[in-house]
Amino acid sequence: MTILDSHPQVITLGISSGNLNWACSGVYASPIHVNISLLWNHLCGLADSMSIPWALVGDFNDTLASTEQRGGIFSPSRARHFMDNINSCNLMDIGASGLAFTWFRNFQGRSPVHKRLDCALASLCWRVGFPEGGVEVLPRLHSDHIPLNLRCGKKSGEFRWKAFQEAWHKGGSCILATLNEVKVDSLDFNKKVFSNIFRRKKHIENCLASIQSRLETVDSIALLLQPDKLKKEHHDILAQEEMLWRNRILGLHFPDGNWCDDTETLQLGVIEYFKTLFAETVEVDHSCLPTPGLPFIPSHFLADLEK
Known part of the structure; x- marks a missing residue:
């Protein structure tokens, strides 16, 4: 495992899985909308130069649809902008199994807000290289964000x-x-x-x-x-x-x-x-x-x- 690229909002690692080399980016998008634009400008540049299968996992601080949010105010314009950025990088949403939302905030005196801010995106090459890969939404333990588990394939046994x-x-x-x-x-x-x-x-x-x-x-x-x-x-x-x-x-x-x-x-x-x-x-x-x-x-x- 090696660091291929570093940015204030994303770190990209090179990973070897058997005979297949691929890249994985850990994303933590800024809550400031202007800074999110800087993140996607950087990701689009990475996408243009990426020659191996590529997956991105983390907090993108945006939702794609109103069904990915409960409580609060949904912004259709931000959702469209998020989708445009994903398409510009030729990525796809891997989807996930488990809980519907990945972020929770209990505002005192108001109704709690649930959103799917965390997700996993991947290039077509990654999807083809890992056909059994997927994302599991784990229980929330120590943060207002719920951890994601990116699987490249089936679980393997251990030698005793x-x-x-x-x-x-x-x-x-x-x-x-x-x-x-x-x-x-x-x-x-x-x-x-x-x-x-x-x-x-x-x-x-x-x-x-x-x-x-x-x-x-x-x-x-x-x-x-x-x-x-x-x-x-x-x-x-x-x-x-x-x-x-x-x-x-x-x-x-x-x-x-x-x-x-x-x-x-x-x-x-x-x-x-x-x-x-x-x-x-x-x-x-x-x-x-x-x-x-x-x-x-x-x-x-x-x-x-x-x-």
Whole structure:
């Protein structure tokens, strides 16, 4: 990841995803309308020189339609200007799943205002390069803006190296005992280490999303007060999750002494490691195998085969 361009209202990064190089711009548009024009002048210049797939994510401080706002005064002229800027840069709105609005402000003595100020835009090349990509609107936690999660594709699984390796060696020379240890330890590892934290985190985020979705249609002081306790609990879970992922494998020293942090190379290294592990020649205790034991070919069948 490298910085390709920097501006007071946007930073553009160059990112490598496998064999595909693309650019991602993080946008934080100024609330002053004149400065927003400066932002779009800069983005149009970037669009003219951009030769790789390009995505932009962040707060554009504008809405495209009246349906993207609840409360306050909607400005059709600003919406048209926003759309004209998007078209001038040959970009498209990726859309999003989740909550309808991404910004919330509770003005004292007046009705709350909800807007979709945050969104993700992309070039056609980015859309073609990441056909399964999309945007998820996450629950609002610590800001009046709701975070967006830009996904380039489907979630990938994680390797549970250490837990598997330790379980494999517990069974000793007995294959059945070894496989049983792997099964028991894997289920226990997933339940106690990963699922518990992630399940609690997901539950709280679902509760927050439900409350915030309700507040998009109903003004309620009771609902406004509920998220505070949930946010505190969510913060504690995030601290636990951070400790958990400190041990996540980001890179490895291969047997030749070289350090590797490339995902595809790491996966190939893992596969090769377990190929070697399962191919080891070890003494096997056949007494642990179920009776009547291993299948065999009767001698009279062998004689027929030799004819």
